[in-house]
Every structure is written in C-alpha cells, then in structure tokens.
Amino acid sequence: MFLPKLLEQAQRGERLVALTCYDATTARLLCANGVDILLVGDSLGMTLQGHDSTLPVSLADMVYHTAAVARGAAGQGFILADLNFGSYQASPAQAFASAAQLMAVGANMVKLEGGAVFVETVQFLVQRGIPVCAHLGLLPQSVNSTGYSLQARSETDAQRLLDDALALQAAGASLLVLEAIPAAVAARVTAALTIPTIGIGAGAACGGQVLVYHDLVGLTATPPSFTKNFLIGHDSLAAAVRAYAEAVKTGHFPGPEHSR
Numbered sequence: 001m002f003l004p005k006l007l008e009q010a011q012r013g014e015r016l017v018a019l020t021c022y023d024a025t026t027a028r029l030l031c032a033n034g035v036d037i038l039l040v041g042d043s044l045g046m047t048l049q050g051h052d053s054t055l056p057v058s059l060a061d062m063v064y065h066t067a068a069v070a071r072g073a074a075g076q077g078f079i080l081a082d083l084n085f086g087s088y089q090a091s092p093a094q095a096f097a098s099a100a101q102l103m104a105v106g107a108n109m110v111k112l113e114g115g116a117v118f119v120e121t122v123q124f125l126v127q128r129g130i131p132v133c134a135h136l137g138l139l140p141q142s143v144n145s146t147g148y149s150l151q152a153r154s155e156t157d158a159q160r161l162l163d164d165a166l167a168l169q170a171a172g173a174s175l176l177v178l179e180a181i182p183a184a185v186a187a188r189v190t191a192a193l194t195i196p197t198i199g200i201g202a203g204a205a206c207g208g209q210v211l212v213y214h215d216l217v218g219l220t221a222t223p224p225s226f227t228k229n230f231l232i233g234h235d236s237l238a239a240a241v242r243a244y245a246e247a248v249k250t251g252h253f254p255g256p257e258h259s260r
C-alpha cells in the first residue's frame with residue numbers, strides 16, 4: 001500500500017491501526033485482520049534477539065526483517081521500517097543510504113527517532129522520494145540519556161515536544177509516533193498538527209495506535225502498563241489481532257487505564 005491511500009483513511013477520520021511485525025507469517029496474519037501499518041520496529045532487538053535495548057540492532061537486521069515482512073504482506077498493508085541506531089544520526093546522506101536499503105526491499109516509509117535536530121534529514125529524505133515517520137516522546141534509542149520513563153511531563157518539555165513536532169511536520173514528515181507521554185500532551189500535539197499521530201502509551205486522542213505484537217499476545221514477561229494482552233478472552237491470534245484493530249477503530253483502546 002502506498003502513502004496516499006493511508007493518508008486518505010486518516011483524512012476520513014478513521015483511526016490508523018499499527019502493530020510491530022518482523023516476519024512473513026505475522027505480516028499475513030496482520031494484513032488479514034485489520035492492521036493498516038506493519039511496523040518493522042527495532043524493538044526486534046528486544047523481542048526477537050533478547051537484548052535489553054534496541055541499540056545493538058544493525059541495518060542488516062532491519063533489511064532482513066523488512067524484506068521478510070514485505071514478502072508476507074505481498075502488496076497489502078503499509079510497511080513502516082525503523083532506521084536503527086547509528087544508521088542515520090551522522091548526516092542526511094548517511095540516512096538516505098540506509099533508508100534506500102530498507103525501501104529497496106519493500107518498506108513504504110522509514111521511521112527515525114528525534115526532534116528538530118533531524119529537520120534537515122527529514123527534508124533530505126522526503127525530497128528524494130522517501131516518506132518519513134518521525135518519533136517523539138520516549139525515544140528507545142536514547143535510553144542511555146533518558147531511561148524508559150514517561151516523557152514531556154513538565155510544561156517546558158511538553159512545549160519543546162510540540163515545537164519539535166511542528167518542525168518535523170514542516171520538514172515533510174507524514175506521520176508522527178508519540179511514545180509514553182501524558183495523554184493531555186498527545187492530545188495537544190495531535191490537535192496542532194495536520195499529519196496523523198500514532199500513539200503508544202500516549203492516550204486515546206492520537207490519530208492511530210501502535211503496540212508491540214509480543215505485548216498484544218501476552219509474550220512479554222513484564223509488559224508496560226500502557227499495553228493490553230488481547231489474547232485474553234480470544235481463542236486465536238487472528239481473533240486477538242482483530243479485537244485490537246476493532247478496539248482502536250472504535251476508540252475503545254486505549255482506555256484511561258492505559259494512559260497517564
């Protein structure tokens with residue numbers, strides 16, 4: 001699926017449903033059960049590889065998993081691939097060379113973590129035909145600076161996040177992931193932007209939601225409080241994914257218990 005179709009959905013007021021996806025079988029499952037965006041997240045470093053952060057994930061890992069997801073999706077679903085730590089921070093040219101590898105194996109868009117410092121990089125990619133999703137709030141690749149705690153809690157930090165979001169949108173980003181920020185801050189950012197926001201631990205006001213698949217099906221030993229195990233009460237992976245997609249579309253997930 002290409003970006004214009006995804007954005008049309010958002011413009012019609014439909015909430016976007018996203019889930020992490022790292023392999024062909026899961027890609028087929030998600031495409032058949034109402035998921036719009038398959039996020040080949042660098043969270044695979046933790047969920048698949050057993051690391052305690054996303055930092056060790058390589059570009060070769062991301063290319064391998066993006067290619068597998070693309071084969072499974074077979075033209076359905078929108079494939080969003082993470083630029084891994086160290087593959088884009090040095091320069092716009094480095095980001096382009098990395099993103100090109102992901103696009104060549106089937107990504108429809110790449111995602112990078114960070115604020116106004118990446119405005120030039122976003123412009124550089126977008127002007128060269130690579131759609132970009134920005135990512136603000138909790139930035140797992142910056143865990144050594146911030147830890148994994150809720151971000152943008154003070155008014156100063158919330159305002160900085162809003163300024164970053166506006167700058168990234170002006171640079172050409174087409175989507176914005178908001179991770180682990182207060183629901184009120186996400187609502188404010190969402191209202192100020194024309195591009196859709198996709199929340200994870202950021203409340204119900206976002207234009208869509210994303211979860212880590214392993215959290216959704218109960219495979220994570222200590223899942224974050226903002227996730228929900230949708231396999232509980234459902235008798236198959238397909239039913240769990242469908243229930244998540246339906247809950248996002250109808251505004252029933254996330255509830256107040258999943259946000260702060």
Ligand code: KIV
Binds near residue numbers: 042177
């Ligand atoms: O890598 C990932 O799974 C992500 C989500 C947490 C948004 O970036």
